[in-house]
Amino acid sequence: xxxxxxxxxxxxxxxxxxxxxxxxxxxxxxxxxxxxxxxxxxxxxxxxxxxxxxxxxxxxxxxxxxxxxxxxxxxxxxxxxxxxxxxxxxxxxxxxxxxxxxxxxxxxxxxxxxxxxxxxxxxxxxxxxxxxxxxxxxxxxxxxxxxxxxxxxxxxxxxxxxxxxxxxxxxxxxxxxxxxxxxxxxxxxxxxxxxxxxxxxxxxxxxxxxxxxxxxxxxxxxxxxxxxxxxxxxxxxxxxxxxxxxxxxxxxxxxxxxxxxxxxxxxxxxxxxxx
Numbered sequence: 001x002x003x004x005x006x007x008x009x010x011x012x013x014x015x016x017x018x019x020x021x022x023x024x025x026x027x028x029x030x031x032x033x034x035x036x037x038x039x040x041x042x043x044x045x046x047x048x049x050x051x052x053x054x055x056x057x058x059x060x061x062x063x064x065x066x067x068x069x070x071x072x073x074x075x076x077x078x079x080x081x082x083x084x085x086x087x088x089x090x091x092x093x094x095x096x097x098x099x100x101x102x103x104x105x106x107x108x109x110x111x112x113x114x115x116x117x118x119x120x121x122x123x124x125x126x127x128x129x130x131x132x133x134x135x136x137x138x139x140x141x142x143x144x145x146x147x148x149x150x151x152x153x154x155x156x157x158x159x160x161x162x163x164x165x166x167x168x169x170x171x172x173x174x175x176x177x178x179x180x181x182x183x184x185x186x187x188x189x190x191x192x193x194x195x196x197x198x199x200x201x202x203x204x205x206x207x208x209x210x211x212x213x214x215x216x217x218x219x220x221x222x223x224x225x226x227x228x229x230x231x232x233x234x235x236x237x238x239x240x241x242x243x244x245x246x247x248x249x250x251x252x253x254x255x256x257x258x259x260x261x262x263x264x265x266x267x268x269x270x271x272x273x274x275x
Contacts, residue, residue, distance in 0.1 A: 011053060073129060135207075142194070255273050
């Protein structure tokens with residue numbers, strides 16, 4: 001995403017989520033605990049616009065996405081979204097579904113790593129939000145459910161049919177997206193859906209620790225690694241290694257690469273600047 005600002009002003013308050021920042025780490029909390037953080041039209045739009053705004057600022061080096069209360073996110077609100085979509089025409093439905101996809105694209109394309117801190121339920125769109133993160137840190141209470149076929153819709157919602165096979169393989173993805181059955185933390189770790197299994201009740205703390213480690217590291221190297229992981233999913237090998245070569249040549253001209261050599265020579269830890 002381009003860092004060049006437009007005329008739009010900085011957003012000081014987000015109505016549909018909670019944002020905090022500390023030393024390069026942003027924490028975004030879905031904050032409807034009475035509804036298991038079910039998503040509304042406004043929550044989707046806020047996530048889309050917040051990720052774009054943080055990407056332009058270039059002050060965030062890692063982001064933690066979590067949920068308040070008993071669970072991560074129960075998916076789209078049955079009344080506020082599913083009920084409302086029944087009254088929409090095709091053009092309106094296409095606009096809505098494109099917006100949800102834009103949130104997933106923003107998670108994949110933002111220039112900083114995203115860590116989903118998952119406890120309790122991550123269902124429907126909530127499961128896809130976690131899937132779109134770079135890391136999923138979960139505690140033993142976590143359970144992932146891709147529920148779309150349970151409501152009569154395609155399991156390939158919000159890019160799930162693209163992302164899930166690339167994370168857990170086609171066989172597991174077929175089972176999860178077609179049947180919509182819950183996957184508990186132990187199985188999710190076994191099939192590769194979870195990046196790290198935290199202790200009971202400590203998913204958010206473990207995610208924050210990982211975010212701190214990433215924020216203190218070479219941010220530009222992480223950003224380019226994320227970009228290549230996404231871009232090369234569908235590339236032939238020849239194109240991928242050429243893109244790798246161009247990326248490394250650019251990074252070898254960067255300050256962090258020179259700083260590593262200086263730190264190694266002086267027998268000290270590098271002072272990464274993300275440049």
